[in-house]
Amino acid sequence: MNNKQNPALNQKVSGPYTQKSVVGRSVPRIDAPDKARGAAQYTADMKLPGMLYGKLLRSPVPHARIKNIDISKAAAFPGVKDVITGKDTPGIKYGNWRLFPQTQDEYPLAMDKVRFIGDEVAAVAAIDPDIAEEAISLIHVEYDELPAVFSIDEALAQDAPLIHDDIDQLEGNISIDRNIDVGDIDKAFDKADLILDDKFTLHAVSHAYLEPCAALAQPDVEGRLILWTSTQAPYIIQCLLASTLGLPENHVRVIKPHVGGGFGGKMELRSWEFCAAFMAKRTGRPVKFVLTRAEELSTGRTRHAMNIRSKVGFKKDGTIVAKDFEAYLDGGAYNSMGPTATFLCGNFGAMLYRYPAYRYRGYHVYTNKTPAGAMRGFGAPQALYVTETQMNIAAKELNIDPIDLRIKNAMVTGDTIEGVTKISSAGFVESLQKVAEMSKWKEKRASLPNNKGIGIGCYSFISGGVFNWFNTPYNxxxxxxxxxxxxxxxxxxxxxxxxxxxxxxxxxxxxxxxxxxxxxxxxxxxxxxxxxxxxxxxxxxxxxxxxxxxxxxxxxxxxxxxxxxxxxxxxxxxxxxxxxxxxxxxxxxxxxxxxxxxxxxxxxxxxxxxxxxxxxxxxTPRDKGLTTPAYSFGAQVAEVAVDPDTGVVTVEKVTTAHDCGTVINPMSVEGQLEGALHMGLGYALSEQFVIRDGKVLNTTFLDYKIPAAEDMPQIESYTIETYEKEGPFGAKEAGEGLAIPTAPAIAHAVYDATGYRCKDLPITPEKILRATGKITE
Amino acid sequence: MAKVNITLHINGDTYSVAVEPCRTLAEVLREDLNLIGTKIGCGTGDCGACTVLIDGKSVTSCLSLAVESDGKEITTIEGLSTKGDTLHPIQEAFVKEGAIQCGYCTPGMILSAKYLLDRNPEPTELEIRQALSGNLCRCTGYHRIVKAVMVASKKINQQNGPSKASGSNEESD
Missing domain, CATH: 3.30.365.10 (Aldehyde oxidase/xanthine dehydrogenase, molybdopterin binding domain)
Incomplete structure (x- = not known):
């Protein structure tokens, strides 16, 4: 076995609470024995007497007005117990930003328009899944097709069709924007000896949780609706389901069974949760929906594709003087969690290093594509891919070691981003030093053979948000x-x-x-x-x-x-x-x-x-700025081999040093790190959607490639112990932020190996071969 | 569609069921027999969450018709340890080594591991990674899963004694 034991597993927890008995121990998961036995129940596993099976009809066109829906044949089909369209529902929109109702732009079923291929149009509940599927095919919808836009540029064009023409506050397809201004940006650039000005495109990827979304609803004896659902946020679902049904919150009870992964993709009310509850109410019977993988990959939420332009100024000695950061988020057809991603992308653009002047302009743009939402890293994988790649470009231009350049500019405990946030604890410099030592950074950079490369990427992430756009009155x-x-x-x-x-x-x-x-x-x-x-x-x-x-x-x-x-x-x-x-x-x-x-x-x-x-x-965090009470930090080094003839990248080893405050459960933290690495690897190299005219063409795991066991590199990691005052026993975020550094680290290593600098994720063999001149046409 | 009567020998029990010929083994196990440990992650044979053993060989039950298993011996995750709170060494290693997060891939992963260890009691790390490459996991990065299989292999070999362990390595497919 060439994978070394992770040092963190045997590491002792230090800090003010040294005499702890349980915190700091690798306690096995309480739910693991049941999961190992196959006894753990997920929503899709549940069955109730008299249960009906639900199925959604989705739009086959990217943008259209609905002229007419004829459900008569479906409703008459034997075994069908209910068929609903938007007109049967209370017609109330929902969305997680309740504080700003104009951002709540989604109906559980389309009312008069569809906005992407896959938009939910109607739902059926039947006595078995085959009948439900057959009935769906019997619903006849007449669409009046509208021009559609499939990219940020098309959506922002002067004559672009308005995707949400029913929201008065909107003039174009930008649904929300966010500005950050720190210092005098224009003057600050005057002090720069080196200015980098680069454009990047970042692609959408799937959460690809193994458990497809599922929901089961049943009215109880009091007439209250019970919803079992695969969710990350039962309270949010309770509130939004109640408001969308026009019911008091107390008339809805949400129960979370075991959930087979979320990664940000299961934190909003979704059509099938509403339809299960609504049809359970109408029929008086339990109704269950289980999505297919094809539905998940073609219509499920994604990480945002973005176009980012970033201008950064450095002095000769490496000191950063200013950063001007502009991001356009491809939001797809609805806001989903896009407003939060727009906000956070700007905050993350200002993280890791000290920027005396920083300007952010972020725009969330509607397109006629699958809506993007929250996904592990939430605006940071994109912002920090750009940041980290530019740090590596600058290091090359300034002839400074990339790690030394980072240490020179690194955020430390007590730093602030004026008007935005304060860094209450940071083990970033220590992470950089440790990862350099563990990976033998300097020696390897000097001695790697042709077609092998080593690179670095870093991250910082939030420990929960302090914002209350959901507008909860509760803690x-x-x-x-x-x-x-x-x-x-x-x-x-x-x-x-x-x-x-x-x-x-x-x-x-x-x-x-x-x-x-x-x-x-x-x-x-x-x-x-x-x-x-x-x-x-x-x-x-x-x-x-x-x-x-x-x-x-x-x-x-x-x-x-x-x-x-x-x-x-x-x-x-x-x-x-x-x-x-x-x-x-x-x-x-x-x-x-x-x-x-x-x-x-x-x-x-x-x-x-x-x-x-x-x-x-x-x-409830109070007086903690605009972002979070505490930040994690870390640095990661990737080593790759690139086949010069095929352009195939093999990631051989990844070394990480990270600061997540006090480690409550070392085995869990390591598991998070390894899982994050898997996701980062896929983001960098193998995962992407193939979309033609708004239609996702790769809708199976055969064509949408998440890394398999053989694709994983050797892993070494180390936890830098800091003590976060705001966290329980000194703990803070672990595992989400770790999805960020892998892509920039691999990109840097690929550059080191081949000279190809990726500003257009993912890194594919074709792009490498074009850059190295092996493909010329 | 006319139903067909079939007999399935599952985890040591015999079930007579009438199934439509189009139904997959995964559906029949889950829907008709309430053996929900067999998960469906994709329905197209790509993720391996539905893996079961049919006559000792690993099969993605979402791609296998139930009628094909007529008269065959099937092991699902529920059959690995039939006694209440005791776990099979592979299950135990998965729990102790932190190989389980969301748990949705776990049953299929464990059965693929069992298929490997039944044929190859002392696999190398690479052999484990290859054997599990038909089982996708989004949570763990596979690191601890691979480690758990190594730990389980040692424990099983200790229990079986060296002669039996090496003697059972007859199949090479």
């Missing part, structure tokens, strides 16, 4: 902790494990805080009828920091009550600290004066005449 993160007299506890939260392992990590945080065993904690996550309001769910790497803080808040409230019991029992002087460890509550300075956790709970319950000991914990 960003919430939980309830129940403590029992048998020494156990129960955690209830809407924070959602979608495979990343939050049920395990949150359990570790609570076990550490209460001083009880991790196996003595039960978790309910998530059921909006039981788990406290609210938690915005799993996205933007928010769960560990935000829900972790809510858990500490609840645990502290419980501990305060139990400390009273220990104080009374031992008549402790009030100056004593009461500690919680090893399933006991005791005077810290006199550990023998203490009782078991269960006894302490029993005492509290009895002294409160039978009241259950529970506490709610909350967290």
């Amino acid at each position: 960003f993160a919430a939980c309830e902790v129940r403590a029992y007299d048998d020494g156990t506890a129960h955690l209830l939260t809407m924070a959602s494990d979608i495979g990343q392992g939050s049920d395990t990590v949150l359990r570790q945080i609570l076990a550490e805080a209460l001083g009880i065993k991790v196996e003595n904690i039960r978790v309910t996550s998530a059921d909006t009828a039981m788990t406290p309001k609210a938690d915005l769910g799993t996205w933007g790497s928010r769960v560990t920091l935000m829900n972790g803080n809510a858990i500490l808040d609840a645990a502290n409230k419980i501990k305060e009550k139990l400390a009273q019991m220990v104080s009374i029992k031992y008549n402790l002087n009030i100056i004593h600290e009461v500690a919680f460890a090893n399933d006991r509550a005791f005077a810290k300075a006199k550990p023998e004066r203490g009782i078991s956790f269960g006894e302490a709970v029993a005492m509290w319950v009895k002294t409160h005449r039978g009241e259950e000991l529970t506490a709610r914990g909350y967290y």
Whole structure:
């Protein structure tokens, strides 16, 4: 086996809380045995008595007015129990930016227009899936086709058709823009000795979670709608489903079963969730939808394709003086999470290095294509591909080592982006130094043979967003902790494990805080009828920091009550600290004066005449700028071999050093790193959509190529331990940001090997062979 | 469509079912027999989540018609460890080595690993990667999955003793 043991696995956690018992340990996933046995239930696995099977009719044309829909043949087909079109629905739009209603641009089913191939037009519920599919083919839709636009340039042309002509606030196809201005950009460029001005195109890719989206809805005895769905954000789905149905939120209950991956693709209300609920209400029977992989790849959300122009100024010694950054996001037919991506892309463009002057202009553009949404990195893979590639170009131009150039400009703890954010902890310089040492950077750069190359890419990422465009009146993160007299506890939260392992990590945080065993904690996550309001769910790497803080808040409230019991029992002087460890509550300075956790709970319950000991914990970031309370950082080195005749790139080794604050679960962090690397590798080399006139042509995993086990490089990694004051036990983001550095690192290594500088992802053999003169026509 | 009566021997149990000839084994396992451990990630045989063993060989059950399995021995993920809380060594290694994240690819991945280890009890890392290349995973980067298969191989060989382990390496396909 040539893969070395990852050092992080054996690494000790340092920092102010050195005596931790559970935090910092590679506790295996609590859900893993069930998943290994095949017993874990995902939404698609669920079946209820009388259940109907749903199927969507999607638009075959990219842009058209709907003249007429004839459902009569479908409705009369034996076994069909319901057929709906947009006209049957309440006709209410939805979207995650509730604070700005004009951005809510999507109907659950098209009302009068379709805007991309795959736009949902009608839905059928039938007694079996084959009948549902047959009935879909019997719906006759008359379209009045409109001119369509398939690129940013076409969408911005003077005579371009308006894709959302029903939104008054819009004049063209730009749905939202975002500006950032720091310092005097024009004057700043005057100080530059070197100015780079480059255009980049970044492509769309699929989340390609293995579990296709699925939803199952059923009315309960009270007439309330229950929705089981494969989602990252149960609370968001509850709110948007209720508003779209015209119901109070409390009439909708969302339950999250096991989720087979999300990566940002399952954080919005979607058509099938609405249709399942709406048709369950109409028929009085459970209705289930399961998407096909072809539907996922041709109509599912994607990472945004972008056109970015970036101008950066450097002094001779490498000091950056200014950056002027302009991004056009290809949003596809609807806003989806595009406004957030537009906002974050600008913030990430200003990250990693100190820019005395920075200007960002970001535009989210509608096109008649599959809508792009949130995907792992959320605006950063694109912004930082550009940033990192330009750093490598500058290093070459200035004749400075790329790592030295980065260290010279690197953000450090305490840095600010004026008016935008503050960096409360940063282990970036340390990451750069460590990755240089681990990868033998200088030696290898000097000695690699022809057709081999080494390159670097770096990242920073947020630990959850501080913005509230969803306009929730509730706290960003919430939980309830129940403590029992048998020494156990129960955690209830809407924070959602979608495979990343939050049920395990949150359990570790609570076990550490209460001083009880991790196996003595039960978790309910998530059921909006039981788990406290609210938690915005799993996205933007928010769960560990935000829900972790809510858990500490609840645990502290419980501990305060139990400390009273220990104080009374031992008549402790009030100056004593009461500690919680090893399933006991005791005077810290006199550990023998203490009782078991269960006894302490029993005492509290009895002294409160039978009241259950529970506490709610909350967290909302306040006064933390515009972006996030905390940033992760890291640096990654890729080594490649390029076949000079075929242009095929083999990534041989990837070395990473990264700062995610205190590591709560080393095995989980490493798993995130390895998975991120897989996604970054696909983004760089093998994944792309083939689209003709708005139609996605590669709709299977045979044609849309995510890396397989054989494609993966040797992996080495190291975690730089910083202590993030705002995070639980010093923890911050881990794993999402790691999807960012791989593509620029590989691109740099390919340049090193071949002289081909990729400004147009992905890096394909054809592009390499053209650059090296092997293809000339 | 007229149904056909078939007999499936699954995980040591015998089931008589009437199925339409067009239905896949994956559908029948999941829908008719409630063996939901067999997952469908693509329906086109590309992702391997639906992998089962038919007469000991790995098959993507989404591409296999149920009628083709008439009279055959089928092992699904549910058949790997039939006793409540004990796990097969491969399952155990997947849990302990952190090879499971979302878990959707896990059943197929484990059965592909079993097919490999049944034929080749001491595979190299490259052989494991090749054997699992028909099973896609989006979460783990495969690193820990490969490691788990190596750990499982050692444990199985210890349990079986050296002679049996090397003696079972007869199939080469």
